Amino acid sequence: xxxxxxxxxxxxxxxxxxxxxxxxxxxxxxxxxxxxxxxxxxxxxxxxxxxxxxxxxxxxxxxxxxxxxxxxxxxxxxxxxxxxxxxxxxxxxxxxxxxxxxxxxxxxxxxxxxxxxxxxxxxxxxxxxxxxxxxxxxxxxxxxxxxxxxxxxxxxxxxxxxxxxxxxxxxxxxxxxxxxxxxxxxxxxxxxxxxxxxxxxxxxxxxxxxxxxxxxxxxxxxxxxxxxxxxxxxxxxxxxxxxxxxxxxxxxxxxxxxxxxxxxxxxxxxxxxxxxxxxxxxxxxxxxxxxxxxxxxxxxxxxxxxxxxxxxxxxxxxxxxxxxxxxxxxxxxxxxxxxxxxxxxxxxxxxxxxxxxxxxxxxxxxxxxxxxxxxxxxxxxxxxxxxxxxxxxxxxxxxxxxxxxxxxxxxxxxxxxxxxxxxxxxxxxxxxxxxxxxxxxxxxxxxxxxxxxxxxxxxxxxxxxxxxxxxxxxxxxxxxxxxxxxxxxxxxxxxxxxxxxxxxxxxxxxxxxxxxxxxxxxxxxxxxxxxxxxxxxxxxxxxxxxxxxxxxxxxxxxxxxxxxxxxxxxxxxxxxxxxxxxxxxxxxxxxxxxxxxxxxxxxxxx
Amino acid sequence: xxxxxxxxxxxxxxxxxxxxxxxxxxxxxxxxxxxxxxxxxxxxxxxxxxxxxxxxxxxxxxxxxxxxxxxxxxxxxxxxxxxxxxxxxxxxxxxxxxxxxxxxxxxxxxxxxxxxxxxxxxxxxxxxxxxxxxxxxxxxxxxxxxxxxxxxxxxxxxxxxxxxxxxxxxxxxxxxxxxxxxxxxxxxxxxxxxxxxxxxxxxxxxxxxxxxxxxxxxxxxxxxxxxxxxxxxxxxxxxxxxxxxxxxxxxxxxxxxxxxxxxxxxxxxxxxxxxxxxxxxxxxxxxxxxxxxxxxxxxxxxxxxxxxxxxxxxxxxxxxxxxxxxxxxxxxxxxxxxxxxxxxxxxxxxxxxxxxxxxxxxxx
Numbered sequence: 001x002x003x004x005x006x007x008x009x010x011x012x013x014x015x016x017x018x019x020x021x022x023x024x025x026x027x028x029x030x031x032x033x034x035x036x037x038x039x040x041x042x043x044x045x046x047x048x049x050x051x052x053x054x055x056x057x058x059x060x061x062x063x064x065x066x067x068x069x070x071x072x073x074x075x076x077x078x079x080x081x082x083x084x085x086x087x088x089x090x091x092x093x094x095x096x097x098x099x100x101x102x103x104x105x106x107x108x109x110x111x112x113x114x115x116x117x118x119x120x121x122x123x124x125x126x127x128x129x130x131x132x133x134x135x136x137x138x139x140x141x142x143x144x145x146x147x148x149x150x151x152x153x154x155x156x157x158x159x160x161x162x163x164x165x166x167x168x169x170x171x172x173x174x175x176x177x178x179x180x181x182x183x184x185x186x187x188x189x190x191x192x193x194x195x196x197x198x199x200x201x202x203x204x205x206x207x208x209x210x211x212x213x214x215x216x217x218x219x220x221x222x223x224x225x226x227x228x229x230x231x232x233x234x235x236x237x238x239x240x241x242x243x244x245x246x247x248x249x250x251x252x253x254x255x256x257x258x259x260x261x262x263x264x265x266x267x268x269x270x271x272x273x274x275x276x277x278x279x280x281x282x283x284x285x286x287x288x289x290x291x292x293x294x295x296x297x298x299x300x301x302x303x304x305x306x307x308x309x310x311x312x313x314x315x316x317x318x319x320x321x322x323x324x325x326x327x328x329x330x331x332x333x334x335x336x337x338x339x340x341x342x343x344x345x346x347x348x349x350x351x352x353x354x355x356x357x358x359x360x361x362x363x364x365x366x367x368x369x370x371x372x373x374x375x376x377x378x379x380x381x382x383x384x385x386x387x388x389x390x391x392x393x394x395x396x397x398x399x400x401x402x403x404x405x406x407x408x409x410x411x412x413x414x415x416x417x418x419x420x421x422x423x424x425x426x427x428x429x430x431x432x433x434x435x436x437x438x439x440x441x442x443x444x445x446x447x448x449x450x451x452x453x454x455x456x457x458x459x460x461x462x463x464x465x466x467x468x469x470x471x472x473x474x475x476x477x478x479x480x481x482x483x484x485x486x487x488x489x490x491x492x493x494x495x496x497x498x499x500x501x502x503x504x505x506x507x508x509x510x511x512x513x514x515x516x517x518x519x520x521x522x523x524x525x526x527x528x529x530x531x532x533x534x535x536x537x538x539x540x541x542x543x544x545x546x547x548x549x550x551x552x553x554x555x556x557x558x559x560x561x562x563x564x565x566x567x568x569x570x571x572x573x574x575x576x577x578x579x580x581x582x583x584x585x586x587x588x589x590x591x592x593x594x595x596x597x598x599x600x601x602x603x604x605x606x
Numbered sequence: 607x608x609x610x611x612x613x614x615x616x617x618x619x620x621x622x623x624x625x626x627x628x629x630x631x632x633x634x635x636x637x638x639x640x641x642x643x644x645x646x647x648x649x650x651x652x653x654x655x656x657x658x659x660x661x662x663x664x665x666x667x668x669x670x671x672x673x674x675x676x677x678x679x680x681x682x683x684x685x686x687x688x689x690x691x692x693x694x695x696x697x698x699x700x701x702x703x704x705x706x707x708x709x710x711x712x713x714x715x716x717x718x719x720x721x722x723x724x725x726x727x728x729x730x731x732x733x734x735x736x737x738x739x740x741x742x743x744x745x746x747x748x749x750x751x752x753x754x755x756x757x758x759x760x761x762x763x764x765x766x767x768x769x770x771x772x773x774x775x776x777x778x779x780x781x782x783x784x785x786x787x788x789x790x791x792x793x794x795x796x797x798x799x800x801x802x803x804x805x806x807x808x809x810x811x812x813x814x815x816x817x818x819x820x821x822x823x824x825x826x827x828x829x830x831x832x833x834x835x836x837x838x839x840x841x842x843x844x845x846x847x848x849x850x851x852x853x854x855x856x857x858x859x860x861x862x863x864x865x866x867x868x869x870x871x872x873x874x875x876x877x878x879x880x881x882x883x884x885x886x887x888x889x890x891x892x893x894x895x896x897x898x899x900x901x902x903x904x905x906x907x908x909x910x911x912x913x914x915x916x917x918x919x920x921x922x923x924x925x926x927x928x929x930x931x932x933x934x935x936x937x938x939x940x941x942x943x944x945x946x947x948x949x950x951x952x953x954x955x956x957x958x959x960x961x962x963x964x965x966x967x968x969x970x
Binding site for chain 2 (some may be wrong): 417422
């Protein structure tokens with residue numbers, strides 16, 4: 001596959017020197033006195049104006065190659081093979097020669113813009129510094145150029161941004177400032193290492209939009225390193241798929257998405273949750289048409305209009321169905337006008353994390369709570385299991401009012417609820433064998449001990465599909481997905497009526513995420529607990545949830561069944577959220593991009 | 607049902623990767639100086655306690671540290687370490703290996719007694735300060751708020767009290783308690799005034815650990831505060847606690863020696879290493895061995911304990927030992943370049959020369 005697809009490309013571009021060319025590049029890291037290969041025999045090329053995406057899960061070695069270009073690998077590593085920049089070998093250059101390449105010819109954008117910018121200098125100072133290091137210009141000229149760059153990356157107020165410190169800008173603005181800095185010397189190659197992973201999905205869409213624009217305007221090639229297939233579909237021309245340090249497949253974006261050849265690529269694409277896709281109990285939702293329902297006016301496509309009309313009709317049907325069902329169900333979680341504040345009460349600097357939120361979860365139902373960072377979704381999750389006191393409103397779990405709980409109510413509550421945490425490596429005590437972790441709630445509740453406890457722990461391990469022998473292992477011996485299974489087993493040990501799953505898969509790779517979600521779904525179907533499923537990823541929520549609630553800045557903006565929310569979103573924020581999610585399909589995505597612009601233009605006009 | 611799983615459990619244990627404590631032990635054993643230091647500490651402890659005995663148990667050395675003997679050969683040390691074939695007098699202890707003081711007391715017995723006292727003080731101080739510091743720091747870090755404020759202000763108060771002054775005042779009482787007991791009393795006293803550093807470090811560790819999700823998980827499981835502190839958080843803070851405790855030990859030896867030197871700690875008729883130096887400093891020119899032997903043992907013990915602490919810190923914090931492959935690769939690369947005669951910059955260990963060596967050592 002690699003040969004057949006790279007040949008035609010080479011033929012069609014004959015005579016053009018690639019901006020960057022890897023030949024048989026290998027990177028090893030020394031760990032505990034042994035060389036562990038991180039990347040083996042990588043060969044690919046990036047041509048001018050091309051966006052090449054390197055895709056892979058964690059540990060696939062996708063970052064190692066980009067770090068090798070800039071010679072930024074840690075000192076316990078070694079490289080072999082060849083890296084050619086514009087046909088010139090750059091591997092093994094002396095550090096002063098390398099410095100000239102860094103920033104001037106090759107620039108990088110990193111994952112976390114907060115740590116990549118120096119917090120004690122203004123954005124402007126850092127920009128001027130970069131420019132003056134590489135170009136012999138006066139400070140005034142450098143400032144002129146900096147402002148020009150800040151305008152180029154579409155920061156709303158370039159003058160203000162120039163004089164701001166990094167912490168005074170939002171995450172998206174910081175990433176724009178980072179991009180401005182990396183563009184300061186017109187690099188021929190821009191390396192974007194997970195440029196949007198730390199950002200919210202609506203901000204991510206803006207940054208991707210900016211990167212696409214920039215490619216046209218500043219004429220540089222982009223090496224995009226990411227784990228997110230949606231981002232790849234949105235931006236890339238050429239895809240390199242990596243697994244365990246080896247390139248398994250590479251080719252043009254449409255070929256890879258439409259007819260992946262290697263089993264790993266196929267599995268990877270299958271594992272990515274797609275917003276609106278069908279499974280055994282759910283019908284496919286036409287997500288493009290869903291956006292079209294919102295856009296009024298300049299859409300002339302008549303078939304799209306029909307599809308949108310169909311979506312509206314189905315959403316109304318679902319709404320009517322949901323109303324009938326809600327009347328008869330028993331409520332496990334009742335949240336009524338709940339207010340949650342951080343900071344001391346009575347002081348001025350209280351932060352209202354959750355503001356007047358009301359919703360209910362029925363027995364056996366999964367409610368997906370979606371929102372971006374800081375929307376208060378996790379706070380609600382913690383409050384509904386009694387880990388976070390509430391400042392106002394009423395909160396009832398399984399009929400028990402826990403608005404102002406005393407110790408006894410909390411003790412009673414804890415037997416009825418369970419929680420699966422976000423970060424599996426932090427949620428298990430590293431000094432406790434996992435069997436003990438799983439059995440702890442049972443033991444403390446006095447339900448079982450000794451042999452009976454051991455048997456219950458074994459049953460729970462069976463339920464989450466882990467070998468029984470694992471109960472004597474420590475968390476550091478388990479993979480992320482296995483740890484999360486342990487977390488689920490512990491949360492379910494007391495057969496709770498309500499399970500709170502707080503971003504249970506956000507720390508996992510897509511293929512692992514798919515299996516963990518499937519496990520949760522199966523267990524939910526079997527044990528019929530009510531579940532509050534919290535996630536920032538609407539596609540993941542779509543897989544799990546019967547109903548979806550959308551939060552924004554502490555407020556609940558929209559609640560409804562899957563059909564209602566996805567087919568015909570009512571609230572402008574929900575619309576923007578749905579529009580911003582990149583769908584891992586290049587064709588669908590380009591159509592959606594057009595609609596997204598229309599929605600953004602409409603909301604800007606208002 | 608009950609025996610069969612037990613058996614497989616054991617087998618599984620062997621099959622699976624090492625537990626965290628095993629990993630730490632392995633990393634510690636890799637630290638050569640620390641292991642050597644640990645051996646030195648064991649040897650010195652063994653020598654000190656077997657030679658003159660401890661309490662009612664007699665040792666193999668015939669003389670006691672209080673008994674007066676006839677001066678032999680002007681009190682010169684009789685210890686000989688140079689073998690006969692090398693032109694010396696052979697390896698032997700003689701009557702007074704470390705020499706005798708002005709009134710004929712055996713210096714070896716005195717130094718051994720001093721080491722015993724130093725070690726006793728060291729362990730008592732470390733034990734008391736560790737327990738106190740962990741409890742105070744743990745409670746302050748776990749509950750935060752008012753409790754933290756009160757406990758930390760008390761800690762500040764203890765920090766500003768000069769230990770030497772307290773020891774001078776209360777040491778008076780300690781010395782009256784009689785042989786052996788006085789040393790324990792002194793150790794306890796120093797421990798009561800030496801827990802503050804431990805408390806602050808443990809508090810800091812608790813402040814970060816209590817935010818970890820496994821603490822919330824334990825809370826959800828219905829664990830009491832006491833169980834969360836001692837069963838969940840303390841085992842995770844054990845690295846900090848152990849390392850601080852070793853450093854406390856080193857400090858305790860020096861403090862005890864300093865107090866002995868000022869005649870404030872262990873007092874005559876009992877002896878301490880610091881006390882011996884103080885008593886014999888006037889005869890430094892005429893009988894230097896009376897000064898050197900206790901000094902050498904103070905330095906040996908302090909250094910060894912510090913190295914052990916160093917090794918433990920590296921073992922608990924593996925981030926520091928990851929850079930070793932590079933050092934090896936430089937050597938490999940240099941050997942490689944020398945062998946092939948190709949010129950290579952030593953600053954570039956990743957050149958093709960190093961790669962030829964990959965197959966033997968790179969295969970995992």
